[in-house]
Amino acid sequence: QVQLQESGPGLVKPSETLSLTCSVSGRIGTRSYYWVWIRQSPGKGLEWIASIYYKGSTYYNPSLDSRVTISADTSKKQVLLNLRSVTAADTGVYYCARQQLTSLYYYYMDVWGRGTAVIVSS
Amino acid sequence: DIQMTQSPFSLSASVGDRVTITCRASQSIGSHLHWYQQKPGRAPKILIFAASNLESGVPSRFSGSGSGTEFILTISSLQPEDFATYYCQQSYTNPALTFGGGTTVDIK
Numbered sequence: 001q002v003q004l005q006e007s008g009p010g011l012v013k014p015s016e017t018l019s020l021t022c023s024v025s026g027r028i029g030t031r032s033y034y035w036v037w038i039r040q041s042p043g044k045g046l047e048w049i050a051s052i053y054y055k056g057s058t059y060y061n062p063s064l065d066s067r068v069t070i071s072a073d074t075s076k077k078q079v080l081l082n083l084r085s086v087t088a089a090d091t092g093v094y095y096c097a098r099q100q101l102t103s104l105y106y107y108y109m110d111v112w113g114r115g116t117a118v119i120v121s122s
Numbered sequence: 123d124i125q126m127t128q129s130p131f132s133l134s135a136s137v138g139d140r141v142t143i144t145c146r147a148s149q150s151i152g153s154h155l156h157w158y159q160q161k162p163g164r165a166p167k168i169l170i171f172a173a174s175n176l177e178s179g180v181p182s183r184f185s186g187s188g189s190g191t192e193f194i195l196t197i198s199s200l201q202p203e204d205f206a207t208y209y210c211q212q213s214y215t216n217p218a219l220t221f222g223g224g225t226t227v228d229i230k
Contacts, residue, residue, distance in 0.1 A: 034217055046166065046209055048219040059217040095165055099217075106172040107213045108156040112165035 002026035004096045004113035011119050018086050018118060022079040022096030029054055029074040034099040036109060037070060037081045041092040051099065052079060086120045093117050124148050124212055128222035134230040141197040143225045145210035150190045154214035157186055157195045160224075161206045169208075170195065197227075205229055 003025040012018045020037070028035060037049040050070040051059045060068050069082045079096060094116050097109040125148040135141050145155065153173040158166035168177045170186035173193055183198045197204055210222040 036217075036219070038219075045224045046211070046221040048221070051217040051219075053217070061218070097165075099213075102172065102175075104172055104175075106154060106156075107216045108168060108171040108211075109158075109166075110168055110171075110177070112167070115165055 002098065002111055004098065004111060006094060006096050006113045006116035008094065008116045008118055010117065011121065012086050012090075013122050014087055014120055015085055018081075018083040018090065018120075020081040020083075020094055020096075020116060020118075022081075022113060024077045024079065024098075026077070027074075028072055028077055028079065032101040034107065035070075035072065035079040036097045036099050037079075038095045038097060038109075039090075039092045040095070040115075041089070044092070049083075049094075050081065088120050091118060091120045123218075124151060124215055124220055126210055126212055126220050126222040128208075128210055128225050130225060131223070132226040132228065134228055135200050136230045137200055137202055139200045139230075141200050141204075141227060143195045143208055143210075143227075145188075145193045145195070145222050147191045147193075147212055147214075151212045151214035153189050154212055154216070155186075155188070155193045156211050156213065157184075158209045158211065159204075159206045160209065166209060200227070 005023045008020040034051045036051045067084045096113040098111040127146045155173045157170040160166040174186045207226045
């Protein structure tokens with residue numbers, strides 16, 4: 001079973017760039033998978049940030065589009081997220097997930113990392 | 123954008139109770155609706171995909187129904203380990219995804 005593990009700085013200053021890494025125990029450049037970043041603000045619900053298809057296409061939440069970049073390093077088996085110009089509103093837990101395609105042509109997130117906590121504060 | 127609305131926001135129930143949670147989409151999404159369970163300090167876990175399909179390893183007391191704009195998650199007999207927050211999520215506009223606001227199930 002594939003496993004995902006997120007890592008990041010923990011604490012970031014306002015206006016700086018947050019860089020997160022999702023390390024994947026299996027291969028990421030095969031099959032019809034999307035690799036997804038999702039976040040959860042303290043006491044709040046889940047928010048989709050960005051996705052990258054196994055072929056390399058990228059997709060972003062319009063509310064974050066101008067500040068976010070998702071990429072993948074297939075040789076290192078990592079999915080990367082950069083979030084620029086962070087503010088306190090970006091504080092939360094950031095999850096990496098794999099989204100798989102079923103035989104019925106539905107996509108859902110079947111594997112999640114444990115998440116990495118990020119605090120934006122000076 | 124497709125908005126997902128869950129109800130109730132929270133509920134209190136006892137072990138053995140039958141529990142239902144509703145998720146409504148702002149427009150028809152077919153069966154592109156999935157349910158996740160999240161316990162405090164843990165990542166979400168998939169329960170039901172494509173509205174009514176039980177994920178492998180998930181107890182059969184969980185079931186999902188609905189299509190179009192209204193969906194229901196049912197727990198037939200609530201167990202102690204089921205106290206958690208439940209989220210619905212649409213993938214009709216995949217890869218753009220949206221989640222419901224969550225429903226917290228706690229002990230009465």
